[in-house]
Amino acid sequence: MERGLLLIVSGPAGSGKSTVDGLLCQNPEFERSVSYTTRAPRKGEENGREYNFISEEEFLRLKDENALFEANYFCGHYYGSPRRRAEEVLASGRNFIMEIDVNGAMNMKKIYPEAVLIMLLPPSYSAQEKRLRGRGTEPEEKILARLARTKEELEFLPQYDYIVYNRENGAAEAAEEIRAIVRAEKSSVRRNPAAKDDYLAN
Amino acid sequence: MERGLLLIVSGPAGSGKSTVDGLLCQNPEFERSVSYTTRAPRKGEENGREYNFISEEEFLRLKDENALFEANYFCGHYYGSPRRRAEEVLASGRNFIMEIDVNGAMNMKKIYPEAVLIMLLPPSYSAQEKRLRGRGTEPEEKILARLARTKEELEFLPQYDYIVYNRENGAAEAAEEIRAIVRAEKSSVRRNPAAKDDYLAN
Numbered sequence: 001m002e003r004g005l006l007l008i009v010s011g012p013a014g015s016g017k018s019t020v021d022g023l024l025c026q027n028p029e030f031e032r033s034v035s036y037t038t039r040a041p042r043k044g045e046e047n048g049r050e051y052n053f054i055s056e057e058e059f060l061r062l063k064d065e066n067a068l069f070e071a072n073y074f075c076g077h078y079y080g081s082p083r084r085r086a087e088e089v090l091a092s093g094r095n096f097i098m099e100i101d102v103n104g105a106m107n108m109k110k111i112y113p114e115a116v117l118i119m120l121l122p123p124s125y126s127a128q129e130k131r132l133r134g135r136g137t138e139p140e141e142k143i144l145a146r147l148a149r150t151k152e153e154l155e156f157l158p159q160y161d162y163i164v165y166n167r168e169n170g171a172a173e174a175a176e177e178i179r180a181i182v183r184a185e186k187s188s189v190r191r192n193p194a195a196k197d198d199y200l201a202n
Numbered sequence: 203m204e205r206g207l208l209l210i211v212s213g214p215a216g217s218g219k220s221t222v223d224g225l226l227c228q229n230p231e232f233e234r235s236v237s238y239t240t241r242a243p244r245k246g247e248e249n250g251r252e253y254n255f256i257s258e259e260e261f262l263r264l265k266d267e268n269a270l271f272e273a274n275y276f277c278g279h280y281y282g283s284p285r286r287r288a289e290e291v292l293a294s295g296r297n298f299i300m301e302i303d304v305n306g307a308m309n310m311k312k313i314y315p316e317a318v319l320i321m322l323l324p325p326s327y328s329a330q331e332k333r334l335r336g337r338g339t340e341p342e343e344k345i346l347a348r349l350a351r352t353k354e355e356l357e358f359l360p361q362y363d364y365i366v367y368n369r370e371n372g373a374a375e376a377a378e379e380i381r382a383i384v385r386a387e388k389s390s391v392r393r394n395p396a397a398k399d400d401y402l403a404n
Contacts, residue, residue: 119391124404154398162389163397177389184386187364187379189321195365196356202326 004029004095005182006086006112008105011120012150014131016166016174017099020120023175024097031089033098036062039077052082069111070104095182102156109159116185117160118178123167125150206231206297207384208288208314210307213322214352216333218368218376219301222322225377226299233291235300238264241279254284271313272306297384304358311361318387319362320380325369327352 011017024030037051038059047053054062059078063071068080081098089096098108108115122128128150132143157163162181166174185191213219226232239253240261249255256264261280265273270282283300291298300310310317324330330352334345359365364383368376387393 121401125402126404151402154401157391157398160391162386163391163394164389177385180382180385181389183379183382184364187366187383189359189362189365192365196359199323199356200327200353202328 001091001093002186004090004093005185006090006108006115007095007097007178007182008108008115008117009097009099009120009178010102010105010117010153010156010160011166012122012128012153013146014122014128015120016122016171017120019171020164020166020174020178021097021099023171024178028094030095030097033081033086033096036068036080036082037077038079039075070107102153106156106159114191116162116181118162118164118181119157119160120164120166120174123165123170127168203293203295204388206292206295207387208292208310208317209297209299209380209384210310210317210319211299211301211322211380212304212307212319212355212358212362213368214324214330214355215348216324216330217322218324218373219322221373222366222368222376222380223299223301225373226380230296232297232299235283235288235298238270238282238284239279240281241277272309304355308358308361316393318364318383320364320366320383321359321362322366322368322376325367325372329370 009017009021021030021032025032034048034050034052036054036059038054038056039051041047041051041053045051045053056078059071059080062068062084063078063080065084067082067084069083069086071078071080073079081100081104086096086098098104100108105117109117122131125147129143129147132138132146138146164174164177164181189195211219211223223232223234227234236250236252236254238256238261240256240258241253243249243253243255247253247255258280261273261282264270264286265280265282267286269284269286271285271288273280273282275281283302283306288298288300300306302310307319311319324333327349331345331349334340334348340348366376366379366383391397
């Protein structure tokens with residue numbers, strides 16, 4: 001059984017990560033990571049969708065069992081991403097998607113160097129600005145903070161493997177591009193060190 | 203205009219290179235390299251298809267003009283691959299395919315380090331053997347020589363970027379895999395060093 005790939009998808013505000021990853025996960029070849037948290041669900045959040053909502057006792061047990069990639073404590077609550085689930089999915093040959101920010105991605109790259117790091121971007125900075133303002137839901141200072149944050153995030157681009165643009169109405173195309181990346185990575189000589197021996201033995 | 207990719211496709215006897223490359227070239231996004239030679243066309247060969255058949259005078263002029271990647275002299279005739287045509291195709295954003303053996307591929311990698319090296323393989327060694335014998339046109343010693351040569355060729359696999367298997371009746375699938383590789387390579391951070399600046403400026 002060929003192992004699946006661990007995909008780390010980052011992207012600034014307005015890049016449409018959830019939409020693109022949601023499209024990928026319509027195919028059972030992909031599964032999206034759902035983090036654990038000890039905080040209570042907010043209105044509209046569903047257990048197993050936004051987060052796996054668990055008790056502090058359960059969280060600490062998972063942490064002790066090494067079932068988490070990392071555990072963070074933030075504003076009185078624990079957060080952690082599911083290592084054990086990732087292992088199960090990858091071993092079954094399916095791909096596991098983690099939607100995380102640039103700092104999380106840099107950590108994951110250390111923990112799991114075979115991960116494929118993808119930066120999802122809006123078509124351009126001005127298009128991103130337009131998207132954020134177009135939502136009409138956020139105060140100006142928050143929009144400016146998000147745009148400033150984008151410039152910081154882009155400093156990490158050289159540590160990523162791929163850039164995928166989520167063009168206007170282009171989420172399906174972005175998802176297709178990620179599928180092409182998965183296919184190419186799986187064909188790479190680097191990921192198939194036993195190819196020669198396997199070929200000759202069969 | 204985004205530059206095209208130079209694809210080097212190698213593969214042992216029976217890998218079906220010409221079939222797969224032919225399928226790719228049905229799409230104008232791809233063009234296959236046609237080498238120059240000063241030898242006379244053989245029966246069934248067509249100018250511009252198997253080779254560009256030219257005079258020695260013309261060949262030496264092309265060589266002087268640096269219009270060739272390399273020029274070889276073999277059994278009284280010159281052979282050379284078209285650098286100028288490659289440049290034109292790549293500059294127009296289309297991809298240029300060179301079907302060459304492992305030694306040629308190693309040379310091209312030095313001359314043009316941005317090239318993508320793809321090794322096309324039959325499903326397995328035993329399947330390859332079956333294919334070669336199945337042709338029923340070659341003497342046993344030639345088949346054995348081709349199989350022995352395959353083992354030597356596979357020693358170069360670590361210098362390649364990708365392995366693509368041409369499975370039984372799978373030429374279309376292999377062509378599709380090469381298209382996925384092209385798409386992924388074009389999205390790679392490594393091939394897009396100006397992505398951050400372009401993003402912020404637009």
